[in-house]
Amino acid sequence: MSAPSPYGAIAEFGDADRMVAAIRHARAAGWSRMEAHAPHPVPEAAVALGAHAAPVGWIALASGLAGAAIAFGTQWYLSVHDYPLNVGGRPPQAWPVFLPAAYIVGVLWAAAAALLGMLWLNGLPRLHHPVFFARSIHRASQDRYFLHLLAEDPLFEPQAALVFLHSLSPLRASLVRAA
Amino acid sequence: MSTSTAPVVAAALRPGGWGFGVGILLSLAGVAVLGAAIAALLVLGVGVWGNNIPFVWGFDLIAYAWWIGIANAASLFAAVLVLRRHNLRTAVNRFAEAVALAAVLAAALYPILHLGRPWLFYWTIPYPATTGLWPQFGSPLVWDFWGIMAHVVVTSLFWFIGLIPDLATLRDRAATQGRRRLARAYGLAALGWRGSVVHWHRHQAAYRLVAALVLPLLLSAQTVVALEFAATLVPAWHEARLPVHLVVTGLPAGLGVVLAMAAVLRRALSLERIIDAVDMDLLARLLACAALASGAAYVHELVNGLLIADGAPREAFLARISGAGALSYWGAVVLGALLPQVLWRRDLRMKDWVVIPVGMLAAAGVWLDRWSLLVGGLLRDHLPVHAVPYVPTPAEWALLGGSAALFALVLLLFGRVIPVVAMFEIRHEETEAQALEEQR
Numbered sequence: 310m311s312a313p314s315p316y317g318a319i320a321e322f323g324d325a326d327r328m329v330a331a332i333r334h335a336r337a338a339g340w341s342r343m344e345a346h347a348p349h350p351v352p353e354a355a356v357a358l359g360a361h362a363a364p365v366g367w368i369a370l371a372s373g374l375a376g377a378a379i380a381f382g383t384q385w386y387l388s389v390h391d392y393p394l395n396v397g398g399r400p401p402q403a404w405p406v407f408l409p410a411a412y413i414v415g416v417l418w419a420a421a422a423a424l425l426g427m428l429w430l431n432g433l434p435r436l437h438h439p440v441f442f443a444r445s446i447h448r449a450s451q452d453r454y455f456l457h458l459l460a461e462d463p464l465f466e467p468q469a470a471l472v473f474l475h476s477l478s479p480l481r482a483s484l485v486r487a488a
Numbered sequence: 489m490s491t492s493t494a495p496v497v498a499a500a501l502r503p504g505g506w507g508f509g510v511g512i513l514l515s516l517a518g519v520a521v522l523g524a525a526i527a528a529l530l531v532l533g534v535g536v537w538g539n540n541i542p543f544v545w546g547f548d549l550i551a552y553a554w555w556i557g558i559a560n561a562a563s564l565f566a567a568v569l570v571l572r573r574h575n576l577r578t579a580v581n582r583f584a585e586a587v588a589l590a591a592v593l594a595a596a597l598y599p600i601l602h603l604g605r606p607w608l609f610y611w612t613i614p615y616p617a618t619t620g621l622w623p624q625f626g627s628p629l630v631w632d633f634w635g636i637m638a639h640v641v642v643t644s645l646f647w648f649i650g651l652i653p654d655l656a657t658l659r660d661r662a663a664t665q666g667r668r669r670l671a672r673a674y675g676l677a678a679l680g681w682r683g684s685v686v687h688w689h690r691h692q693a694a695y696r697l698v699a700a701l702v703l704p705l706l707l708s709a710q711t712v713v714a715l716e717f718a719a720t721l722v723p724a725w726h727e728a729r730l731p732v733h734l735v736v737t738g739l740p741a742g743l744g745v746v747l748a749m750a751a752v753l754r755r756a757l758s759l760e761r762i763i764d765a766v767d768m769d770l771l772a773r774l775l776a777c778a779a780l781a782s783g784a785a786y787v788h789e790l791v792n793g794l795l796i797a798d799g800a801p802r803e804a805f806l807a808r809i810s811g812a813g814a815l816s817y818w819g820a821v822v823l824g825a826l827l828p829q830v831l832w833r834r835d836l837r838m839k840d841w842v843v844i845p846v847g848m849l850a851a852a853g854v855w856l857d858r859w860s861l862l863v864g865g866l867l868r869d870h871l872p873v874h875a876v877p878y879v880p881t882p883a884e885w886a887l888l889g890g891s892a893a894l895f896a897l898v899l900l901l902f903g904r905v906i907p908v909v910a911m912f913e914i915r916h917e918e919t920e921a922q923a924l925e926e927q928r
Contacts, residue, residue: 345685348657349916355689362693369697380634383614384625392622399626406626409715410634413708417638420645420701427649427694431687434679441682447660449683450653452915 316439316487317344317459318470319446320479325351328454331477332357335456338473342462346440346449368426369419376418381411443485457485507756511900518893525886526601534604536883542866543878548602550858551888553713553734554741555595555895556639557854560706561742562588563643565774567706570650570699580767582654582910583753584746585647590898591742592643594891596636601887628715635712642705646698652691653912656681710735717861724804724865729792736785737857739778740824744850747771749899751840751847753908762909765838772837775850779828786821804868812877813864816856823853 322328325347332345332354345354355362384407388394393401428434440446440457449455456477458470467484474482528536539546566584600609612633614623623630655678663671681687714734717725727733750771754763793805809817828850831837863878902908 346683347685347688348683349653349912350688350692351685352689354685358686360686360689362689365690365693366697369694369701373701387614387622388625392620394624396624396626403626409628409631409708409712410625413631413634413638413705413712416701416705416708417634417641420642420698423694423697423701424645424649427690428679430690431684433681433687436680438680438682446682447664450657450660450681 313487315460315467315484316442317457317465317485318467318474318482319440319443319455319457319485320474320477320482321445321448322454322456322479325354325454327477327479328456329353329357331456331474331479334477335458335473338464340458340462340464340473342459342465344440344457344459346446346455346457348449348451348453351454364430365423365427368430369423372422372426373415373419377411377415380414381407384410439485439487444481444483453480460487508900508904512897515893515897515900518890519897521886522890522894525883525890526597528883529601529887530606534602536881538879538881538884540876540878542869542871543863545602545862546878547880547884547888548598549716550855550862551891552595552598552602553710553738553858553862554851554855555591555598555891556636556709556713557734557738557858558742558745558851559588559591559595559639559643560710560735561739561778562591562746563646563702563742564706564739565743565746565771566646567699567702570696580750580763580771580909581913582647582650583750583763583908585643585650586899586902586908587742587746587749589643589647590895590902591745592636592640593898594895596640597891597894599632599636628712628719631712632716635709638705639709642698642702646702649691649695649698650910651906652678652681653683653688654907654910656683657911658907707735710738717865722804722865722869723798723800724808724861724868726801727792729788733785733789736778737782737820737824738854740775740782740828740850741854742851743771743775743778744828744847744854746847747775748844748847748851751844753903755840757903757908759909762914768843769834769837772831772843775828775847776831776837779825779850783821783825786825800868800870804865807867808860808864811867813860813867816860816864820853820857820860823849824857825853827853 320331322331328345328347329351332343335343336357343358345351345358347354385402385404388403388407389401395401443455443457445453446455456474456479458465458474460467464470471482471484537546537548539548562584566581566588569581569584600606603609611617612623612630614625623633655674659671659674659678662668662674711731711734714731718727718730720726747768750763750768754760754768789805790809793802793809796802796805807813828846830842831846836842866878
């Protein structure tokens with residue numbers, strides 16, 4: 310009977326610097342598919358993993374502009390074409406009065422898109438993830454740092470991955486089951 | 489478990505003491521009073537309030553503008569902390585965000601309740617009604633609908649984004665303690681956060697982005713409230729300076745409340761190490777600064793009001809500062825602008841018995857400013873009809889006290905079930921401090 314193929318191999322570190330060094334070693338050794346887990350933002354690790362946060366900003370900017378345009382367009386269409394009201398002879402197309410709501414709605418859409426875009430790019434929310442099978446992964450939200458080599462990496466072979474992780478002198482290293 | 493964040497988690501996960509129980513009971517009683525005041529309003533109509541021509545607005549809009557001011561300054565403080573995070577404890581921002589959220593919830597009650605027929609509030613939303621009519625998009629009252637709605641949503645988003653990783657910490661702590669149902673509740677709210685470094689990177693970008701987006705919204709929220717006054721022809725209100733006046737004079741209220749609550753919280757939850765002397769010092773100096781800016785706004789108001797060539801606004805302003813409205817006007821100046829100046833003295837601003845009363849009195853001063861504007865501003869109108877002065881009724885007092893109780897209840901529950909300060913920020917700062925020490 311053969312063991313089910315694992316989801317990956319994970320190593321636990323006591324501080325952020327060791328994790329960052331481990332990520333750099335793994336990248337240098339040719340590993341390409343990996344995740345790291347930390348209890349707080351570690352910018353150097355994100356750089357080492359090649360993460361980009363700019364898409365969050367672009368999503369927010371595009372949504373904000375779209376929200377403002379839709380709010381302005383709606384007010385303009387309803388006031389000028391659908392139901393023009395003559396208030397003391399003022400022109401129905403008084404564009405300055407459409408600006409406050411357009412501005413506010415634009416900010417609202419941008420803020421909502423920043424949250425939703427961040428979650429979408431992160432693949433959240435999700436109810437479960439195989440990494441939660443890893444021993445002591447709950448400390449990734451408290452005081453431990455993890456490097457997770459994923460099985461989808463072409464280099465991945467369970468024992469070789471473990472040997473490599475042990476060479477980085479972690480607190481412990483183990484395989485993560487897939488289900 | 490990192491030792492530094494242990495008291496924060498413990499405050500969220502341990503059973504509440506008797507003080508917490510008493511606080512919850514008192515605020516629940518207050519919320520019951522609020523419910524009774526709202527029920528009386530809905531059943532009997534706005535006649536239960538003391539406002540009448542010419543005092544068309546009374547406690548309703550005073551409290552609205554006041555709560556928005558509190559929410560604004562608290563959000564401003566939180567957003568500034570998130571955006572400039574160098575050598576500065578940013579963990580207190582969570583708590584300032586909670587104050588902002590609670591205040592904006594209290595504020596959101598009033599514009600709906602004051603409508604006369606509150607159950608038709610949805611008429612301000614542009615929806616395809618059977619009447620074929622649309623809201624008047626040129627009206628500041630319609631802008632206000634967007635303003636308050638966006639304020640509620642964006643403040644909540646700001647608060648929630650920062651909270652996601654801390655909810656994951658609570659999930660993991662509760663699971664370690666074997667409290668599975670609690671862990672599941674926190675887990676659902678944490679949206680499956682697993683602390684991935686790449687996720688953190690995008691999370692920080694989104695968090696800062698929303699913090700930056702809060703800032704323009706703060707300007708618009710108070711500005712739109714002010715425009716509701718400025719767009720009328722009432723002499724004391726028809727002023728181009730009013731939006732700036734409301735934004736600037738509103739700041740001491742929120743900073744004062746955040747300061748006083750921070751002083752109480754760090755004692756009550758033993759968080760002196762986390763909300764430390766540097767935080768209190770910064771907050772107190774910010775309040776003094778805001779009061780100074782508020783003082784500048786009053787000086788401008790005085791110069792502008794007395795030098796204006798038009799007789800009607802000058803007389804209206806004179807009535808505000810010297811006639812029947814003098815007490816509220818000068819009370820606002822003393823409490824909102826002058827009293828917080830004592831905080832420039834370091835020995836005074838480090839004492840709880842000074843900052844708590846000064847913070848709360850600054851908030852009271854801003855309330856007096858709103859009273860002076862709304863009630864005092866109508867003492868001299870274009871028409872000489874001023875038979876009945878405005879006197880708030882018990883229903884209005886109940887509404888004001890009830891909304892304060894709602895604010896307190898929301899904050900107590902927040903302090904109970906979620907971390908009052910941002911734990912991941914504390915961890916981040918610790919590792920950075922260690923790295924600095926190692927470099928030396």
